[in-house]
Amino acid sequence: MSHTGMGSNLVLRIYMALFFAYMFLPLGVMLVAGFSDYSPPSITVWRGGTLRWFSELWADERMWSGLTNSLIIAVAVILLSLPMGLSGALLLSKLGGRAGGVLYAVMVSPLLTPGLIIGISTVIFWRHLGAAAGLVTAILAQSAFIASYAMLMFMARLQRLDNTLQEAALDLGATQAQAFRRITLPFLRPTVVTATVIAFLQSFENYNTTIFSIGGQHTLVTEIGARMRFGMSPMINAIGILFILVTLIGAVIWGVLRQRERKLEDLR
Amino acid sequence: MTRLTRAFGRPLALLILLFASLWILGLIAAPQVIMIEQSLWRMERPEGSAEISVRIDGLYNQLDVLALDRSAVEAEADASIRAQKLDTSDVALAALEAEIAGLEATESTPVKVYTLANFAQMGSAHFAIFLKTIVASLAVTAIALAVCYPIAFAVAKLETPQRAGMIMLALVIPYAINELLRIFAWQMILNYNGPVNALLGLFGVEPIPFLESGTGVFVAMVYAYILFMVFPLYNVLETLDSNQIEAARDLGASSWRIHTRVVIPHARPGIAVGCIMTFMLSAGSYAVPYIMTRGTAAPWFTQLIYNRFFEATNWNVGAAYALSLLVICTLFIFVMMRLLKVSLKDIAK
Incomplete structure (x- = not known):
């Protein structure tokens, strides 16, 4: 942007730095407080560094059971929401007109609904059927909106599917x-991978829907x-430091993979 | 249906329909419908229960009279007559008792009555919190938009694509760290004994109770949901052809006019998505007010909903409150779509 004045550019850069x-x-604050040997957590009082909190965390039974529950829920959500999302996308790909529009609106509506309402309505519904709130209702509530993410991702991919390939196979x-099985599914594979990752993260990190739908059970996040x-x-x-660490590693891996992908594309 | 079978074959088409209807009907539609239904009724004492209770009192009187007669009969000398009279009075007593039990059952069994009373239960105090939550969420949305627009524009249009990608990847990091933990960090920062107050203390300012006054909720909420504004804005601005900006500038447009006539009209879908997400997340946020105030400041509407369900255990009123929140969020979506002239297809990308 050679036309932009140096002045306004500088202002924008300072703004961005801020x-x-x-x-x-806040992440820095978390980092410092996590190693600080002082409780309640503070960064204004410093009594030396410690790894005490990590060993306490390691010995915490409820955190471990929460982690197990989180993983169980996440796996179930992936197994449920991916087929549902894919079915929704396939259905929409063959459905046009007004019916398609209405169906589409219903399918994206969970993304625009506050998470707690999805949680609450699921619990009310299952209580009517005689089932108490627990891991299962949490799985169903989470799947309701995570399937919407999957549906949108599959839909974007399906739009780029070359229909002539399928017709040729049929001919x-x-x-x-x-x-x-031989054409559509392999074409969708990259989306299956990303949708799995997204579904896992959305499920694992979810608080708002889960706290309203899990009843007396707990996940790692609701326990936190x-x-x-x-x-x-x-x-x-x-815990925060561990989250940052895992996220950083994930981001680096993702960045490296993308770089490699780009290089491969350049070679072609 | 026929199109589906033709495209995928019968077994696959059935499987697709099965999963899609499980999701749409079982997980989305049915729970919502049941929740709405639940908000519209409550259990009440049956109609005419006052008359019934008067009757029950009367019957109890008769019962006492009979019991008195029976004790008089016991003084009867002739054994056979006594036994006969006792039998008849026992039968009468049993009949009376049965009638009372039946009436009492109808009196105390509540009946389901459809009513709007659950909404009226909100009262002025809770309604004020409802309004406050909406206004605060609107303010959070406006601040997030004002803060993010320059950022998204700068990254999308002033940086090389390579650097822009790096910057966005860097922003994913705070986004990926759990919401609760990020809020907790702000809780520590704004604490009464926290660094901000320590810093203010250096200038001789008395410590400010950020958390107890509700300011903390606001600050943390902007922080927690601002990235939901950055990403949609960045995504639309990235697709804006820089030549359009150049052309406008060459034709003598000022920076202000470039933004109002070229950039913002192009960014409409992104603005709509960002605003809808930020508003919805703020109005529906339970974690931020819960962690920042820990009960010391006036509650957020979501906390009221939580209390109706899990502390007062009045699910009908809870459902009514939840529905009110849902209606507001839906209304906001329609207003944004109208204002910015975008369709649902533009939004969900």
Whole structure:
């Protein structure tokens, strides 16, 4: 942007630096407090560094059972929401006009609904059927909106599917099921991978829908929430540091993979 | 249906229909319908229960009289007559008792009555919180939009694509760290003994109770949901052809006019998505007010909903409250779609 004045450009850069400071400062606070040997968690009082909070976290039974529950829920949500999302996308791809529009609106509506309402309505519904709230209702509530993400991703991919391939296969005598398995599914594979990752993250990190639908059970995240209310242990910051670490590793892996993909594309 | 069978074959088409209807009907539509239904009724004492209770009182009187007669009969000398009279009075007593039990059952069994009373239950105090939540969420949305627009524009249009990609990847990091933990960090920062107050103390300012006054909720909420504004804005601005900006500038448009006539009209879908997501997340946020105030400041509407369900265990009123929130969010979506002239297809990308 050679036309932009140096002055306004500088202002924008300073603004951006401030924004980044705003985004990352709390993470820094978490980092410092997690290693600080002082409770309640603070960064204004420093009594030396410690790894105590990590070992306390390691010995915490409820955190471990929460982690197990989180993983169980996440796997179930992936197994449920991906087929549902894919079915929704396939249905829409063959459905035009007003019916398609209405169906589409219903399918994206969970993304525009506050999470707690999805949680509450699921619990009410299952209580009518005689089932109490627990891991299963949490799985169903989460799947309701995570399937919407999957549906949107599959839909975007399906729009780029070359229909002539399928027609050619059918002309050559393949059944529709064969054509689907040999052409459509392989074409969708990259989306299956990303949708799995997104579904896992959405499920694992979810608080709003889960806390309203899980009843007396707990996941790692709802347990963290409960700890924040009762007693403020710096242990929470230790979890935060672990989250940052895992996220950083994930981001680096993703960045490297993308770089490699780009290089491969350049070679072609 | 025929199109579906033709495209995928019968077994696959059935499977697709099965999963799609499980999702749409079982997980989305049915729970919503049941929740709406639940908000519209409550259990009440049956009609005419006052008359019934008067009758029950009367019957109890008769019962006492009979019991008195029976004790008089026991003084009867002739054994056979006594036994006969006792039998008849026992039968009469049993009949009376049965009638009372039946009436009492109808009196105390509540009946389901359809009513709007659950909504009226909100009262002025809760309605004020409802309004406050909406206004605060609107303010959070407006602030997020004002803060993010320059950022998204700068990254999308002033940086090289390579650098823009890096910056966005960097922003994913705070986004990927759990919401609760990020809020907790702000809780520590704004604490009464936290660094902000320590810093203010250096200038001789008395510590400010950020958390207890509700300011903390606001700050943390902007922080927690601002990235839902950045990404949609960035995505639309990235698709804006820089030549359009150049052309406008060459034709003598000022920066202000470039933004109002070229950039913002192009960014409409992104603005709509960002605003809808930010508003919906703020109005529906349970974590932020819960962690930031821990009960010391006036509650957010979501906390009222939580209490109706899990503390007062009045699910009908809880459903009515939840429905009110849902209606507001839906209304906001329609207003944004109208204002910015975008369709649902533009929004969900």
